[in-house]
Amino acid sequence: MSQQIRGLERELGEALFYREPRSVRLSPAGEALLPHARAALSAVAAAQAEFAARSGLLTGDLGVGTVDGAHITALPDVLGAFHRRYPGVSVRLVSGTSGPLLSQVRTGALDAAVVARPRQSPDDLEFRTLLRDEIVAVVPHDHPAVEAGRISLAALADTPLIGYGSDSGLRPHLEEAFDTAGAAFRPAYTANDVALQIALAAAGAGIALTPAAEVVGDSVTAVALSPAIPYEKALAWRRTPAPAAPLRAFLALHEEAGR
CATH class of the missing domain: 3.40.190.10 (Periplasmic binding protein-like II)
Structure with a gap:
């Protein structure tokens, strides 16, 4: 791995890490590369999940953000059914408030989030109501x-x-x-x-x-x-790109449950 990293540094022309006697930390170049590396890994994971879904065995990751009160929506029941049907998918739940969670959905750091639906729904996101209160x-x-x-x-x-x-x-x-x-x-x-x-x-x-x-x-x-x-508390996800296979399966299961 060290050789691969050094090869990448030679290709990019900058050091990606500060290598100290007892620690290693990202350099400014490493910080700049990090979001692109995460996006590349996410794209690879999405492709793997897509082809796993085509073979009938869904795998991959599903990241869902949750605001306070998500427990009183249908989310826990749907996630329980999702786990039973798709045990190969790893689900990551991230707690937070609506604004930061929607930002993570927009960047692709999260696949979806349960949030308080904005008064004016932004055009770049899809929303599905989970609770009216x-x-x-x-x-x-x-x-x-x-x-x-x-x-x-x-x-x-x-x-x-x-x-x-x-x-x-x-x-x-x-x-x-x-x-x-x-x-x-x-x-x-x-x-x-x-x-x-x-x-x-x-x-x-x-x-x-x-x-x-x-x-x-x-x-x-x-x-x-x-x-x-x-x-309303609503589930939000990006309009584009199209949802990856784990999110599509989750949305279909939610719709199937009539929730």
Whole structure:
């Protein structure tokens, strides 16, 4: 391998590594080559998977990004069925927030990702809805809004809020809804961890704005917002190039399950 690397360095005219007595690290030339090397390896793996699929024995890798709350979608069930049908495919799950995960889908670092669907779906990505939900206010049981059964966004303007950070896919939904209601969205606490949001609300730190489907806990109540803030969790993948065999098989299995 060392000889092959040195041969490549001679061909490129630059050293790819700094070789130190007890370590080896990439040089600037190595850093520049790295994404191209990864793309080449990915292309080889995709070709191998494609021909394995033609022979009826699917192999290869499937990289899927997941945001918080992906566990309440159909993803776990579909991945379970996928493993039983295609045990030769290695599945890699990567946790994160919607923006960075979509960037990895665009570069090919991930095959697909479960994200909060953007308000305006970008043209370079395909989306398939996994869950339709809405954001609710999470308050202690004795909060006045519980009896009313609903709370307006305007009424929340001067209330300490617990919401999502700027890197969350749900943050734009909240900002747009508050702006339309004539109020500014300025959370006192930001956290992308729903369990932490709910714990803060239970402790009296403020009102948490949280997906309805994820509200659990004996010490809090979910109250509807007015106007409602709907959103979708969706599976996203690149339009081009065409999905590799493992992703095609996963999408077909998801559609087959009617989810």
